[in-house]
Amino acid sequence: MEKKAKRTLVIQQDISDCGVACLLSAIRYFDGNNNLENLRKLSGTDGMGTTLLGLCQSSEKTGIDAEGFEAEIEHLINLKELSILHLTLENDLEHFVLNYGYDSIKKKFLIGDPSKGVEFWDELTLLKLWKSKVLLTLTPNKNFIKTKTENIVKRKWFISLLKDDYNILLSATFLGIVIAGLGLSTALFTQKLVDEIIPKQQISKMISGFGILFILLVAKSGISFLRQLFLLQQTKDFNERINGSFIEKLLHLPKLFFDSRKTGDLISRLNDTMRIQRSVAYLSGTFIIDFLVVVISSVYLFSFHYSIALTALTAIPLMGFIAWKYNDKIITQNTSLMSSYANNESNYIDTIQGINVIKSASKENAYGAKIKGHFTIFQTNSLTLGKTGNRFNLIVEVLATIIIISIMAETAYFTLEKTLKIGEMMAILSIGIGIIPSCTRLMLTNLQIQEAKVAYNRMYEFASIDAEGKSNSLIEKYEWDGKFKKLEIKNLSFRFAGRRQLLTNVSLEVKTGKIVALLGESGCGKSTILQVLQKFYDKEFGYIIINDQFNLDNLPITQWRKTISVVPQEIKIFNCSILENICLSTIETDLKDVFALCEEHGLQDYFNQFPQGLFTRVGEDGLNLSGGQKQILALLRALYSKPQLLLLDEATASLDPKTEGFILNLLIKLKEKMGILLVTHKESTAKIADEVYEVENGIAKNSRSLQVIL
Numbered sequence: 001m002e003k004k005a006k007r008t009l010v011i012q013q014d015i016s017d018c019g020v021a022c023l024l025s026a027i028r029y030f031d032g033n034n035n036l037e038n039l040r041k042l043s044g045t046d047g048m049g050t051t052l053l054g055l056c057q058s059s060e061k062t063g064i065d066a067e068g069f070e071a072e073i074e075h076l077i078n079l080k081e082l083s084i085l086h087l088t089l090e091n092d093l094e095h096f097v098l099n100y101g102y103d104s105i106k107k108k109f110l111i112g113d114p115s116k117g118v119e120f121w122d123e124l125t126l127l128k129l130w131k132s133k134v135l136l137t138l139t140p141n142k143n144f145i146k147t148k149t150e151n152i153v154k155r156k157w158f159i160s161l162l163k164d165d166y167n168i169l170l171s172a173t174f175l176g177i178v179i180a181g182l183g184l185s186t187a188l189f190t191q192k193l194v195d196e197i198i199p200k201q202q203i204s205k206m207i208s209g210f211g212i213l214f215i216l217l218v219a220k221s222g223i224s225f226l227r228q229l230f231l232l233q234q235t236k237d238f239n240e241r242i243n244g245s246f247i248e249k250l251l252h253l254p255k256l257f258f259d260s261r262k263t264g265d266l267i268s269r270l271n272d273t274m275r276i277q278r279s280v281a282y283l284s285g286t287f288i289i290d291f292l293v294v295v296i297s298s299v300y301l302f303s304f305h306y307s308i309a310l311t312a313l314t315a316i317p318l319m320g321f322i323a324w325k326y327n328d329k330i331i332t333q334n335t336s337l338m339s340s341y342a343n344n345e346s347n348y349i350d351t352i353q354g355i356n357v358i359k360s361a362s363k364e365n366a367y368g369a370k371i372k373g374h375f376t377i378f379q380t381n382s383l384t385l386g387k388t389g390n391r392f393n394l395i396v397e398v399l400a401t402i403i404i405i406s407i408m409a410e411t412a413y414f415t416l417e418k419t420l421k422i423g424e425m426m427a428i429l430s431i432g433i434g435i436i437p438s439c440t441r442l443m444l445t446n447l448q449i450q451e452a453k454v455a456y457n458r459m460y461e462f463a464s465i466d467a468e469g470k471s472n473s474l475i476e477k478y479e480w481d482g483k484f485k486k487l488e489i490k491n492l493s494f495r496f497a498g499r500r501q502l503l504t505n506v507s508l509e510v511k512t513g514k515i516v517a518l519l520g521e522s523g524c525g526k527s528t529i530l531q532v533l534q535k536f537y538d539k540e541f542g543y544i545i546i547n548d549q550f551n552l553d554n555l556p557i558t559q560w561r562k563t564i565s566v567v568p569q570e571i572k573i574f575n576c577s578i579l580e581n582i583c584l585s586t587i588e589t590d591l592k593d594v595f596a597l598c599e600e601h602g603l604q605d606y607f608n609q610f611p612q613g614l615f616t617r618v619g620e621d622g623l624n625l626s627g628g629q630k631q632i633l634a635l636l637r638a639l640y641s642k643p644q645l646l647l648l649d650e651a652t653a654s655l656d657p658k659t660e661g662f663i664l665n666l667l668i669k670l671k672e673k674m675g676i677l678l679v680t681h682k683e684s685t686a687k688i689a690d691e692v693y694e695v696e697n698g699i700a701k702n703s704r705s706l707q708v709i710l
Contacts, residue, residue, distance in 0.1 A: 019054070097114070242277070276455050298313055334385060491542040492543075515678060
């Protein structure tokens with residue numbers, strides 16, 4: 001890019017997914033891997049699409065350096081880097097395309113348009129649409145992960161999940177070999193019986209042969225039983241391990257991750273573990289036996305006649321070719337099916353959780369139709385995949401029928417020609433025909449593996465995300481003793497991905513022994529400040545200094561969160577007793593501490609009004625509690641951990657005047673041993689504060705400082 005091109009950082013809005021589609025194409029062009037859903041979240045894509053700023057931010061998070069420029073057509077001709085161009089269509093809709101470069105021979109630009117595909121555009125066509133002259137250059141950096149590297153990491157992660165099962169799987173495989181060998185005993189004995197024992201009237205040999213065959217078949221049944229026990233144990237252990245690993249990883253992911261995920265999607269990902277286990281059990285079970293049956297049976301057939309053996313084995317390359325042809329279609333349809341299942345489950349859960357609102361607005365029919373719509377999409381995708389699988393099965397079965405008839409015809413011909421004996425014919429027919437179902441199942445393994453592959457990739461998408469605070473390399477440089485004295489916010493700025501700044505140069509102080517109030521209208525960013533202080537969101541610019549010494553960015557997350565407590569605006573109530581909801585525990589000593597806490601703050605009588613006092617069960621999501629009761633419970637939950645800094649987000653909004661007065665007086669007493677930051681939109685609540693800051697247009701202003709005497 002020539003120097004005349006002006007560097008810029010603009011927020012051009014696109015109302016579709018074409019921006020993230022361009023970025024996804026660029027990632028794949030650089031031999032990387034990602035998915036549209038993840039890029040939507042990274043770029044802040046919503047119903048209104050994304051922005052160039054959002055694409056810039058999401059590019060950086062995927063290991064691609066992105067720079068915004070305002071340029072002219074001559075700059076674009078000389079540009080060597082891949083770039084995303086911002087266009088304005090004839091209907092004034094914003095649009096993004098991917099510019100692969102200028103072809104000096106054709107005198108045209110190679111453009112990737114998500115709505116049309118890759119095609120050549122001349123300068124006039126491009127100039128007509130590229131009115132903003134804005135572009136984003138893309139260059140992979142050292143943090144960019146290529147598909148090959150990611151696949152290696154994926155394999156290592158999967159192997160780590162299976163390492164504890166090696167002994168069981170090896171034992172099951174060995175027993176599978178034995179079972180496959182014993183499976184030929186009937187055919188071999190039949191051949192000897194017809195060709196030798198009966199013609200020679202070897203009665204004693206026949207009796208002993210039947211005895212040995214009986215023992216072998218019983219042994220085969222016993223070994224199959226033992227092998228199945230091994231696999232059942234492995235299934236249990238693997239499911240517990242992979243689910244435990246998934247849940248542990250999930251709970252340590254950043255809060256921002258959960259803000260962009262639906263409950264049903266998380267549940268469906270957990271269910272994906274069963275799909276993976278089914279494939280592991282299949283590969284170590286049925287697949288191994290079928291494979292060994294094919295190998296051993298082929299050796300046996302070659303010992304009789306190579307032509308018959310080759311006819312039987314043609315099933316493998318032919319069915320393999322069919323499986324290869326259907327591979328991509330099965331993967332795509334499986335991915336769509338799992339995604340629609342997650343959306344269907346999320347919508348169902350969301351609807352049930354909002355049943356009060358739906359009934360109050362008499363919208364049962366509308367939401368019933370919405371549920372049916374999501375379920376119809378899920379069933380349609382299920383039908384599509386089922387039809388594909390059905391066509392695949394039909395082709396395989398027709399092919400298997402042709403090969404079986406060919407084997408029978410060849411065997412009959414060689415028997416008529418006296419090349420084979422009757423007993424050999426019977427054995428070959430038994431083994432030759434029996435090998436085809438094994439070949440068929442081996443090729444149908446593709447369906448099982450592709451389902452597991454999609455499920456595995458969906459799980460790995462979560463497993464590959466860094467846990468909270470993992471990227472912080474400076475933690476060890478500080479010796480934080482956990483004693484809070486002062487919090488100072490300096491010039492804090494914040495924005496959500498791809499959006500304009502919500503907070504700009506916010507500065508305030510909170511000290512032990514002081515109550516600081518943060519006033520402002522709804523949506524001005526007050527609650528977001530508390531989210532940043534909890535290290536749920538990363539600020540864009542600015543500093544948060546603790547005790548005039550420590551940068552909050554460099555403090556251990558767990559230890560910092562033990563120092564603070566929060567009363568959030570939206571209070572989560574678990575389906576258990578009031579007692580357990582306060583201490584979030586069932587340990588007896590913790591429960592006793594709750595009684596002491598209520599006595600300390602004079603709340604025994606308040607909770608005695610409930611049917612079973614503190615032991616009263618509150619129902620799902622606090623169904624049996626009022627809004628005010630939930631807020632008092634949340635305050636006690638916050639105080640239970642003995643915080644040194646208390647953050648309250650509209651903590652008295654649902655309280656009646658009498659209870660609010662009680663809580664405000666309680667906060668005044670509490671400030672003697674902690675700092676308190678009170679977020680509210682009510683000036684009457686802010687009267688207890690020593691200092692008041694007002695958030696307006698993303699800036700916090702110190703509006704007053706006073707002494708409070710109540």
